[in-house]
Amino acid sequence: MQKAPRMARALAGALAAAALAGSAIQASADPVEGVDLVVNNEITLTTRAPAPAHLDGALPEVMSGWLFREDATRAMQMDDFDNPAMVFADMGRDLWGTTDGAEGKSCASCHGNIEEMRGVRAHMPRISPAGDDLWSMENFVNNCRTTRMGAEAWGWDSNEMMNMTAALSLQSRGLPVDVAIDGPAAPWWEKGREIYYTRFGQLELACSNCHQDHFGDMIRADHLSQGQINGFPVYRLKTAGLVSIHNRFKGCVRDTRAETFKPGSAEFRALELYVASRGQGLSVEGVSVRP
Numbered sequence: 001m002q003k004a005p006r007m008a009r010a011l012a013g014a015l016a017a018a019a020l021a022g023s024a025i026q027a028s029a030d031p032v033e034g035v036d037l038v039v040n041n042e043i044t045l046t047t048r049a050p051a052p053a054h055l056d057g058a059l060p061e062v063m064s065g066w067l068f069r070e071d072a073t074r075a076m077q078m079d080d081f082d083n084p085a086m087v088f089a090d091m092g093r094d095l096w097g098t099t100d101g102a103e104g105k106s107c108a109s110c111h112g113n114i115e116e117m118r119g120v121r122a123h124m125p126r127i128s129p130a131g132d133d134l135w136s137m138e139n140f141v142n143n144c145r146t147t148r149m150g151a152e153a154w155g156w157d158s159n160e161m162m163n164m165t166a167a168l169s170l171q172s173r174g175l176p177v178d179v180a181i182d183g184p185a186a187p188w189w190e191k192g193r194e195i196y197y198t199r200f201g202q203l204e205l206a207c208s209n210c211h212q213d214h215f216g217d218m219i220r221a222d223h224l225s226q227g228q229i230n231g232f233p234v235y236r237l238k239t240a241g242l243v244s245i246h247n248r249f250k251g252c253v254r255d256t257r258a259e260t261f262k263p264g265s266a267e268f269r270a271l272e273l274y275v276a277s278r279g280q281g282l283s284v285e286g287v288s289v290r291p
């Protein structure tokens, strides 16, 4: 009895290895053509953009994960009433106005309406105010909570944090992803790129092996996208909840049967910057819907 799970794991590993050898990856399901992502019949989002120069031809163009999803899943993202993520973004908006911590302040006390945060998500992650670190949106939020509100930091993948990042991302919906990768961000970007092309785990797979070499192909039941993060945080139908960027990275690294980095780690923040830069020009989608 005890051996069963181990055998199942070994079998799954062999299957995945076979997938890599080519037998389970089928080049049969390209991204959908000729459709536009228009939300509420009102906001047209850019789901295809010219590949940034730094990619050196590694991708023909950059594409939103939305293009790789089934019709029904794509449709949910086209109307805020059908988008299950909106409930969470609304909760984030409520938190924005909620007083917390020793200073008796809410986010709104200093920042005003949450609409004032338009543009912020498009430039994340970015160099910290002190200039010596790379911060994701989560770090900025927690910095305000701990140093300015006298409140406790939220966990990276806590509901509060995900709801807040959803509400904040929504304010930048439709703006092009535009992260700085030069100056003090350059070493972070280099580090992120290195991680992206490093083969991890028993399966010896790099991010690029799936999301660059095989986007558009099926890997077992999954339609591989370019692994872009312009739609994050995303609502996953499978888990009926939001998923952060770093949590998605964690899942992908784990799928290669490797030890993974922690959400919030320097490695994942560097990787986030690099992956964001691979999607320069795609629209921030606010909160998107995934299987």
Ligand code: HEC
Binding pocket: 096, 105, 106, 107, 108, 109, 110, 111, 120, 137, 140, 141, 144, 145, 148, 149, 164
């Ligand atoms: C006591 C005032 C104060 C409070 C309360 C406060 N912030 Fe801030 N926040 C600031 C200041 C000051 C900055 C840095 C100013 C700047 O970069 O323009 C900042 C920066 C930020 C940034 C980065 C903005 C950017 O342009 O990159 C985010 C995101 C943010 N705050 C979110 C929040 C959230 C979420 C809350 C509530 C949980 C909050 N803040 C509460 C004062 C505050």
Ligand code: HEC
Binding pocket: 064, 065, 066, 068, 196, 205, 206, 207, 208, 209, 210, 211, 219, 222, 223, 224, 225, 226, 227, 228, 229, 231, 234, 248, 249, 252, 253, 255, 256, 271, 275, 290
């Ligand atoms: C074995 C193949 C494989 C590897 C290796 C892999 N992923 Fe993924 N990844 C997937 C699959 C399958 C999905 C779900 C379908 C999709 O969007 O591609 C996914 C989804 C994603 C998504 C969500 C995209 C969206 O639009 O919702 C991101 C982001 C991502 N991966 C990033 C990465 C990063 C970064 C790495 C390297 C640390 C990586 N992946 C390694 C298979 C892989």
